[in-house]
Amino acid sequence: MIPASALQAQPIGVFDSGIGGLTVVRALTRRLPHENIVYFGDTARVPYGPKSPQVVREYAAQDVAFLMGHHVKMVVIACNTVSAVALDVVQKLSRVPVVGVIQPGAVAAVAASTKKRIGIIGTQATVNSEAYAHVIRACASDVQLFSRACPLFVPLAEEGWIDHPVTRLVAKEYLFPLTLEKIDTLILGCTHYPVLRAAIESAVGPGVGLVDSGEATAIEVERVLDAHALRNRSTDRPHLQFFVSDIPAKFAEVGERFLGQSMGRVRRAPIEGGGVAPLG
Numbered sequence: 001m002i003p004a005s006a007l008q009a010q011p012i013g014v015f016d017s018g019i020g021g022l023t024v025v026r027a028l029t030r031r032l033p034h035e036n037i038v039y040f041g042d043t044a045r046v047p048y049g050p051k052s053p054q055v056v057r058e059y060a061a062q063d064v065a066f067l068m069g070h071h072v073k074m075v076v077i078a079c080n081t082v083s084a085v086a087l088d089v090v091q092k093l094s095r096v097p098v099v100g101v102i103q104p105g106a107v108a109a110v111a112a113s114t115k116k117r118i119g120i121i122g123t124q125a126t127v128n129s130e131a132y133a134h135v136i137r138a139c140a141s142d143v144q145l146f147s148r149a150c151p152l153f154v155p156l157a158e159e160g161w162i163d164h165p166v167t168r169l170v171a172k173e174y175l176f177p178l179t180l181e182k183i184d185t186l187i188l189g190c191t192h193y194p195v196l197r198a199a200i201e202s203a204v205g206p207g208v209g210l211v212d213s214g215e216a217t218a219i220e221v222e223r224v225l226d227a228h229a230l231r232n233r234s235t236d237r238p239h240l241q242f243f244v245s246d247i248p249a250k251f252a253e254v255g256e257r258f259l260g261q262s263m264g265r266v267r268r269a270p271i272e273g274g275g276v277a278p279l280g
Contacts, residue, residue, distance in 0.1 A: 008232045011036035011239070012221065013072030013096075015063040018046035019158060019251060020191035021078030022258035024101065027218040028076070029240075029261075032225070034232050036239045038070045040269065044245035047154060049123030049190075053085040056125070060086035064093050066243070066269060072096060073230050076221060080122050080189050080213065084131035097224050104220040105187055105213030106135035112209050113185040116143045119178040119208075121200075122189030124149040132189060146181045150174045150190075157192040158254055167196060171203035179204055187211045195258055243269040 012032075014025055018041050025039055040063055042048075048056050060082045067075055075098045077083045077090055083100030091098045109118050109132075120132045127149045136143055152170050161167045178186065186208050188194055194212050201210060225231040232238075240263075244251045248266035255263050 004229065005233065007073060008230055009036065009234060010071055010073040011038045011241070012074045012076060013038050013040075013064075013067030013070060014076045014078050015040040015042070015067060015082075016078040016191060017041070017048035017059075017081065018043050019255055019258055020154070022255050023191045023194045023212075024076060024078035024214040024217055025240075026258070026260045027212070027214040028221060029238070031218040031222055032231075034235055034238055035225075036232065038067060038072055038241045039243065040066050041242075041244045041251060043247075043251055044270075047123070048079060048081040049125045049151070049154075051125070053125070053129075056081055057086040057089045060089050061093055064090045068093070068095065070241075074099065074221065074224065076217065077101060078191055078214070078217075080126045080131075080191065084126045084129035097228060097230075099217060099220050099224055101191065101213040101217045102131045102189075103135055104216035105189065105211055106132050107139060108213075108216035108219075109185050109187045109211045110136055110139045110143065112211055113143065115182070115184040116140065117181065117183045117185070118143055118145055119175075119181070119183040119186040119204075120145060120147040120189050121150045121153075121174070121178075121186065121193065122147075123154075124151060126189050132187060144181075146178055146183060148174060148178055150193075153190065153196055154192045157195040157258075160254065160257060162195060162257075163198060167199045168202060171196065171199040175200065175203040179208075183208055185209050185211060188213060192258075240264070242266045245269055 077100040
């Protein structure tokens, strides 16, 4: 049996289709500054959003297998698309607790909304799945929901056009229909979107509160860690490891913008024979 202290020191495993999940890592490091983390971004096969649910489920199985090879104590699905269509796959294959980004974000939105008019933005797959809607309606059946896919937000965020006139124009174009619905709360249903928070806030106006699913997920991760006595009690500087399935250089360059700090070394975990090769 693994001693409790050794189990608590094991890392949290986080995965995403690419780079957006680093906003979840940022939220985790702020709330849980002593937790070790292993991150995997499937950059060779990004984006997951436009792909079929079956393909996303296959990729998710391979991604979680990679994290299991690193002896993680918890898995965080830092991808709205996977959380929407493949949460059950990850739960089935994982030997440790699993937290997705949709449930925490949906619950936080219900708590934040006073007028019961909530907007949801995300990839086409996330919007089509109605995963947020299912959770929200289970919590509060009287909430009115308005969804919008915003696919251009992802490349704009990765390009670093955070405060660019084009980004603000695109945000207004995407979000104007939601403002007509008089929403009071907007769920950022893609982990790229917090990077564009200023442009989104400008487009919807000061009367709309934004819910960052990454921040809500970090709160849920803390709750689960404590419930399973898995919180790392060490006060040493945490060990953060970053792996990608394609060339690391671009990921490292753009990733620091998402993470909000230096990433250090990023290693490649190549996809071999349809799966992700585990690295030590």
